[in-house]
Amino acid sequence: MGVDKKQERKKVLEAFTKQGILDAVVGLLMREGMHGLTMDRVAAEAGVAKGTLYVYFTNKEEILDAALEASFDPLIRESFALLEGDCVPERKLEEFSLCQLRFFDKHRDLIRVLFFDRERMHSERDHYADSRYRTFVERVAGVLDDGVREGLFQPLDSMKVAAMFVEANMGMVMQRIHDGISGEIEKDAKQVTDIFMEGLRNRE
Amino acid sequence: MGVDKKQERKKVLEAFTKQGILDAVVGLLMREGMHGLTMDRVAAEAGVAKGTLYVYFTNKEEILDAALEASFDPLIRESFALLEGDCVPERKLEEFSLCQLRFFDKHRDLIRVLFFDRERMHSERDHYADSRYRTFVERVAGVLDDGVREGLFQPLDSMKVAAMFVEANMGMVMQRIHDGISGEIEKDAKQVTDIFMEGLRNRE
Amino acid sequence: MGVDKKQERKKVLEAFTKQGILDAVVGLLMREGMHGLTMDRVAAEAGVAKGTLYVYFTNKEEILDAALEASFDPLIRESFALLEGDCVPERKLEEFSLCQLRFFDKHRDLIRVLFFDRERMHSERDHYADSRYRTFVERVAGVLDDGVREGLFQPLDSMKVAAMFVEANMGMVMQRIHDGISGEIEKDAKQVTDIFMEGLRNRE
Amino acid sequence: MGVDKKQERKKVLEAFTKQGILDAVVGLLMREGMHGLTMDRVAAEAGVAKGTLYVYFTNKEEILDAALEASFDPLIRESFALLEGDCVPERKLEEFSLCQLRFFDKHRDLIRVLFFDRERMHSERDHYADSRYRTFVERVAGVLDDGVREGLFQPLDSMKVAAMFVEANMGMVMQRIHDGISGEIEKDAKQVTDIFMEGLRNRE
DNA sequence: GATGAATGAGTTTTCATTCAT
DNA sequence: TATGAATGAAAACTCATTCAT
The missing domain is CATH 1.10.357.10 (Tetracycline Repressor, domain 2)
Structure with missing residues (x-):
């Protein structure tokens, strides 16, 4: 039971971060176009560390596709x-x-x-x-x-x-x-x- | 007179090189998309040196626009x-x-x-x-x-x-x-x- | 007495986990060489969380030495x-x-x-x-x-x-x-x- | 004739830079071992810019092999x-x-x-x-x-x-x-x- | 004008390590 | 104790641009 809850909570948290990253990508893409889309900026916009992006996505292309x-x-x-x-x-x-x-x-x-x-x-x-x-x-x-x-x-x-x-x-x-x-x-x-x-x- | 001819010849030659560069850009753009468009490749495709691109255009953006x-x-x-x-x-x-x-x-x-x-x-x-x-x-x-x-x-x-x-x-x-x-x-x-x-x- | 037993059990368990980690390191080293040896992989191979490695060893070098x-x-x-x-x-x-x-x-x-x-x-x-x-x-x-x-x-x-x-x-x-x-x-x-x-x- | 000389001189110059890079690699490898061998350091040791390394070699592995x-x-x-x-x-x-x-x-x-x-x-x-x-x-x-x-x-x-x-x-x-x-x-x-x-x- | 070697700022990516739970 | 999400410093690599010849 406790395990279920924990796992659920974790899933939600994970989805939250992931969504935050995707939102950042779309926001940046809208404001600055393809040219302004660097991993640095995405991380800054999403409010996470650069490394975190690579926890959720394997590379830039995958982030873009998902976004x-x-x-x-x-x-x-x-x-x-x-x-x-x-x-x-x-x-x-x-x-x-x-x-x-x-x-x-x-x-x-x-x-x-x-x-x-x-x-x-x-x-x-x-x-x-x-x-x-x-x-x-x-x-x-x-x-x-x-x-x-x-x-x-x-x-x-x-x-x-x-x-x-x-x-x-x-x-x-x-x-x-x-x-x-x-x-x-x-x-x-x-x-x-x-x-x-x-x-x-x-x-x- | 001789000067005129020379200048004309020069102009023609210049136009020729310039067009070659633009053709190279378009060819590359068609074959490889925006991603594959580097000044190196443009130069190679156009058969000129990299520096030559900057003789005819001030920067990459200008080349792109022209192309x-x-x-x-x-x-x-x-x-x-x-x-x-x-x-x-x-x-x-x-x-x-x-x-x-x-x-x-x-x-x-x-x-x-x-x-x-x-x-x-x-x-x-x-x-x-x-x-x-x-x-x-x-x-x-x-x-x-x-x-x-x-x-x-x-x-x-x-x-x-x-x-x-x-x-x-x-x-x-x-x-x-x-x-x-x-x-x-x-x-x-x-x-x-x-x-x-x-x-x-x-x-x- | 109960305490003694518990402590002993703990020690054994600890030694077991530690050995598992070392085996993982050696296995990885043999299969992939130095290049493939990341803490992530060691943890995965040993079947423990990344953080656990740092419970038993202070850093990567120490793990390597021990292995x-x-x-x-x-x-x-x-x-x-x-x-x-x-x-x-x-x-x-x-x-x-x-x-x-x-x-x-x-x-x-x-x-x-x-x-x-x-x-x-x-x-x-x-x-x-x-x-x-x-x-x-x-x-x-x-x-x-x-x-x-x-x-x-x-x-x-x-x-x-x-x-x-x-x-x-x-x-x-x-x-x-x-x-x-x-x-x-x-x-x-x-x-x-x-x-x-x-x-x-x-x-x- | 002039062309021959120019090309020869160019070749020599090129070989010189290349050799300088290789020497830097070996020097670094000897002094600091594999661990200390970063492209940044190689460049610094060779007295060239990082980018220059990639003019002469396609990647780190190739530099290492050559060295x-x-x-x-x-x-x-x-x-x-x-x-x-x-x-x-x-x-x-x-x-x-x-x-x-x-x-x-x-x-x-x-x-x-x-x-x-x-x-x-x-x-x-x-x-x-x-x-x-x-x-x-x-x-x-x-x-x-x-x-x-x-x-x-x-x-x-x-x-x-x-x-x-x-x-x-x-x-x-x-x-x-x-x-x-x-x-x-x-x-x-x-x-x-x-x-x-x-x-x-x-x-x- | 034409060249192309050299540059270095800017990018992507990796990974050992930390820390709140 | 054990976890694993998050970190960020450090590394590899790219490429538009410059400049001496």
Whole structure:
């Protein structure tokens, strides 16, 4: 019993430190970009000794992977839940759009981190980041296929359109950030989905 | 006279070396990503001594800027020419789409370089890369505004839609690259523009 | 009484843990050499926590000393017993030779540890390992002196010859190890002693 | 012509710096042992910047290999020349013995380096140092075989005896060093060879 | 202008040791 | 006593930049 408690407490403490490190990495990445990310700074930001970083992660690369994973995890989770939900395709796409806009409204600095992640994604070895993105696109493609099956959309190359839709949303995100995130979020999300809805509608 | 010739010859030679360096940078950037870009390697790839790099550029950052500028210059030039041409808005957008697809079909490795460029773009100091991108979006927005004025499109927030259109095209590019650039380029370009055309059409 | 028993039990337990640590050090030293010997690994190999090492030893050096001492203790003990025994000098040397070959046949990996020990031995501060080796040589020298006194050997510089004899045995050990420990051990031991016996014999 | 001279001068300069680094390594190794050998210290001792070390060698291991190679090269060269010469076997062995004693009289501190080398030699990956030592033993074995063929020595396992002879010499070296290198070198060399000569002599 | 040897500040990484529990 | 998370000094290595030739 006592052992259980102790081990639990230990686990919690460990997770706490680890999370602190990851937060430090993301914070630094957002504020200073890839260039400012040194182990020294991460340690300082996390309030631990340099050596401690190596207690929790084997090297810098692993820290980075974990941090990126952690940053986008909420967005990915919510998006996936939503795309697998019970709504009609139209609604799913709009919710998805909204979800992205909301996420980057809140964490606008993560947009930079995202692009850094993308740069890595296209290097041969990093199928890791790539697979995350692919799954994203595939899920959206699945929703589009549903729409086609239901007679809602015209026949289409779902993967390509899905990629376009995902990126169009990112375009909107970037423009919103550039504008200082002025407009209402619902309107902008609707704008994105409306174009695709109308553009893909089955009219016979 | 002799002096003139000599000076001219010198200028040509200088331009030649400079271009060789930039090509080396782009080649390296494409093959190995940002990580593999050291001045040593650039010099080796360009076939000059390390010191020579500093004869033509003041530091690494300047070399990078120049190389990125040079890489995307053809795309930017062609796109701008096209968007400022005499065609109707519909045709302009389709040509623009085709232009992007074609460029990245040919230089698919530049996609990685592009994302690296984006990461920098969102850091405070680099308004430089940003301004290039902004102009891009603004030109497209101009075409959209023309379309609205001509009664072709519904009223719209042209900057946001332009950003979406530009990114949707990048989504298509990325999907094409992922698929191994299989489908016909004209069909894919049409797919992109059709969605936006139809999605934005003025129906009253 | 209860206290006595408890204390005794404690002592035994302590000795057990201590020995486990030393075994771990020797095992690691044999398998990975000096380079792979970290306190982390020692703790893991011994199955105790890192902190425990510092309960039994004050620092790494002390652990190392103790481990080396322990490794060669059997060889040293047996050799000394033998050299101080009642046999004739000739027999003593042959037994000594046999003793060394047997020891390294069994613990051939300790040969590496030995050389590491020697490197330290020749550094100023380590008179410790040195004295162990010196005693070794001195004992053999004593036997040689006995032989001279008994008219068996010619007059000789016993320390130098003793050093030669000890090292010649190590040469044989190394060659045996290199050959995969093929030949019969008695023959090889005899080979070593025969050369010295014959080479040193008093012929007048 | 000018180019030739320039290149030659460059080569010389390069070799000079490289040699300076190697000398620094050996010096440090002799004075402080393996433990004191850090790249910082090597650089300081050699009077160059840390980075310069990496201009000439790819990493610490390579520096070490080169330094050890360089240290023992004179001994190895002289020994080999001698063993392949035209003298009779007896003379060769005595010269060989003398050669070793002389070398370590002069560079007595290298004895420590030697033992460090040995520790590495017995690790799996370092067939490098091992092969150097093997060749040494093999050459001596060759001389012994010659002696047997000429009826000078009894039949013998030449590799084992060679190993013994080489090590016996090292024993003498170590004893001499311990004694402060007192005795005459020729006498000691003769002592070593006499024992083996007499011990191996063919008496029928 | 062109060179490339040399630099050294700045990075990542290691690991013996401590100490609160 | 035993633990193991945390430490931080010290080590290896990188690379943009300089400068004498």
